[in-house]
Amino acid sequence: MSEAQDYKYIGQRTIRPDGFDKVTGRASYGADLSLPGMIWGKTLRSPHAHARITRLDTSKAEAMPGVLAVAVHSDFAAVSDEAIQAGEGSANLIDLASNILAKNKVLYHGHAVAAVAAKTEALAEQALALIEVEYEVLPPVMTALAAMAADAPVLHDDMFTTGLEETPDKASNIANRVEFKIGDVEAGFAEADVIVEGTYKTPTCHQGYIEPHACTVRYDEDGQSMIWCCTQGHFDVRTSTAKLLGMELSKLKVVASEIGGGFGGKTTVYQEPVALILSKKSGRPVKMVMDRDEVQLATGPTSASHNWVKIGARKDGTITAMQGKFIYEAGAFKGSPVMMGCMTAFTPYEVPNLYAEGFDVVVNKPKVAAYRAPGAPQGEFAAEMAVNELAAKLGMDPIELRLKNAAKEGTQTIYGPKFKRVGLVECLEAARDSEHYKAALAENQGRGVASGFWFNVGGQSSVVINMNPDGTGTIVEGSPDIGGSRASMQMMAAEELGIPLEKLKPIVADTEMLAYSQGTGGSRTTFATGMAVIEAAQDVVRQLKERAAALWNVTAEQVDYADGVAYNTAGEDKMTCAEICSKADRTGGQITGRGNINARGAGPSFAVHICDLEVDPETGKTDVIRYTAIQDAGKAIHPSYVEGQLQGGAVQGIGWALNEEYVYSPEGKLENMGFLDYRIPVASDLPMIDTVVIEVPNAFHPFGVRGVGESGIIPPLAAVGTAAANAIGTHVTELPLSPPRVLKLVQEKG
């Protein structure tokens, strides 16, 4: 694939096919479906962070007029100790069941205990108050370090640390230990002239999607059922729910509504299986809609972390060794993304000696869910802060230091493969050469740069393109559209078919209309589903040629197809795609193209960010005054949506760095539910995020696409952290940089 190829649609800023529905409010989201006879489900949640349920009596609630069903943990089918696909990781079924309805212990404030379905929302709410629960309150374990202490209360008495040389015989809050290495870090440190090391902490943060989880479900007498919900992966909702209810996949149809943000947080199930139990018991359709407090209490978040990093380098800036110990909170059940933290933290660098050790630790907080590049921001924050410290210590420009050690084609990664062509150097050069990087700073202002690495994934996607007799077509895909991917699918198909964009309508089909497709996560949709679209479009072209050949009485090999027109190379004839479709009845019936793939070869996307920040030394208030996000997209199919991903990632990362955090009371109760006190940035908080899209094509994708959805959230933590440190003239080791913490740093510096 040549880089300078001319495309008709790829690279244009076309109008998104879902735009009208969204701006007019016609688009249907998770809470927008109501069915005849529908009733409402509500969830009873634990007021305690850690407690044993000694009694749970739902009889009074069940007896209340208007109440039609109650669900508790024992309503789930017996599930096995099995891992299933969930977003960018996997979920253990037993844990999943115990998370969405507590078994015999509640493990975090807000943990679901029971659910009720009643004729109205108000009745369901009232019925919750009639459920009698007695708790034996246990001491909460609120941080990973506290959880790792020898005498810490244990959340799961059947959990024994895995990944150690010997499996211990004492239950522990450490679920797993992982280790990655290349070379010999001790030898690497021995070669170093300069060593930096530090411990860096990040808080518990929520994905902060605007749309709360919502579903409407129906379980029919004949065992057929339907779930309508907002999700990033409806096929995975089907898998989990079917397992939890002991159903066959064909009996459960899942429809993905439009989605108001997910960022990884909508790759698992919470209410959907519970609603289906309530529907099965009541014989009525059931709707469940979380409120914002419930979203914050019981969904998401991402891991708080505690990471130690050490880096050694020669005087000339050559890094000789990097080492880290990464401790991530998993929340109430095992499965933090610490492994990905270990795999990503040092990956922007080509260093012969690397060692990363990770610990997955359970605490009395909600079970973490995927969040944009899950696990990478925390570990890379630590590594990038330390790299910036190293640059300062060496008296070297932080971008030059990174360029000197940058990962590139052929670099051995800590997690196994060697890199194919990647665009980190190009991103760093663009940062170094930018006007932003050269701009002067005023008093109380500081600048920070950081890079970020994310793998991106491929995986299974199914696509069908149904051509109509008038030459228009429907692109049927199975990846929920979160960031404008329908537009990209439309563009890629139009490019392949050579027909006008508006002749093709992309839709996200339900689980009955299409074979399994992995969800939208791992920055995979434009890459992998895009490849399936291209394959399906090529299948259509192949058939168009065959049909034209049949009409011309030549062989398919004698037909050429370009720009939507078939040419008879054995004669003068030509026929447009529309003409061939209109005659399809005469050549064997209508045309359907298929693409069922398991895509390999996802191209990593590197990002480099520059942040300028001003600190008010009297109040600790910070202001991001200028910000540039640079990232390798491989090929930007729709540049506006690529830029949108870069900006969105930057904004979320800045929020993570500056103000977002879960605040808990000493008893482990969440104190800042809701967007008033869980402070994601509002529009007026930030300057325009400038973007630079780098295009170093991914050889495995026909158009060169790399996923762009995730890398952008990684650099902001250290870019902001370093900018603040430089503005104050101090070291930053802990996020968020909320005003009280910044003021303290200013005052301590004196």
Next chain:
Amino acid sequence: MAVADYKAPSTVSEAVSLLASAQMKAKVMAGGTDLIIQSKSQTAEPLLVVDLKRIETMKDYQLTDEGLSLGPAMCCAEFTALEDVKAVYPGLTEAAYLIGSTQVQGRASVGGNLCNSSPAADTIPALIANGAQCVIEGPDGDRTVPVEDFVTGVGKNCLAANEILKRIVIPRPAPGTADAYLRFIPRTEMDIAVAGAGVSVTLDADGTCTAARVGIGAVAPTAMLVPAAAAALVGTKLDDTALEAAAKAASEASNPITDRRGTVEFRRHVVGVLVKRAAKIAQSRAQG
């Protein structure tokens, strides 16, 4: 609470008698931006809502030589657009302008902000700095209470269940007077004050401060008047020493708590900084 009944009287007296004769819990509503949220709390106790927005005298204003007389239910969008009021009480206008967002200001009122009596309410320190008085109507007639005495605790004020704030009256400031209000929030909008300060200063011809009032918010159970901070300013030219002394007095007078929005030390410190900065703005306005 659950809204069970709704009445929209056209006079204050009618509203007062609706409150007095209510068979259930009754609350008056101005913009409802606090009330509606509070009515969604868990308890199902029935609530009668008495809407004040149909009462003309609750939404008008007069600005005379005596000062400002404000209908407390006028929405902030309308209030902040009153150029004549803004010219006299710019700090009060900017306090009202900080409430919520454009959308919220289309409903929210200064009177509602005052009667909701949150420690963090933005207009209260500005009202205190301006020496505002509350005119209250009840079944037995009217009474007048200064704003600093009106608020009595977190979400509490001196209104009886059957009383209504019917007017906010602010004296016309002496020549050479101006006010300013500043709050601290971690974001730029859609947030609640972690600390707030309203300052009014009167300067004589050579720039010496002859009178001052300082109101602080979000750093104690109620917004409060800080006479010691004002005293630190009077007789000075608002030089750095005087400003530091005022800041210190405000910090010392504050009695904050540590919560999810800030720590005791942080709030104490920041309220002083705000007093200092607001005094400087007021000074430049008074000179301007």
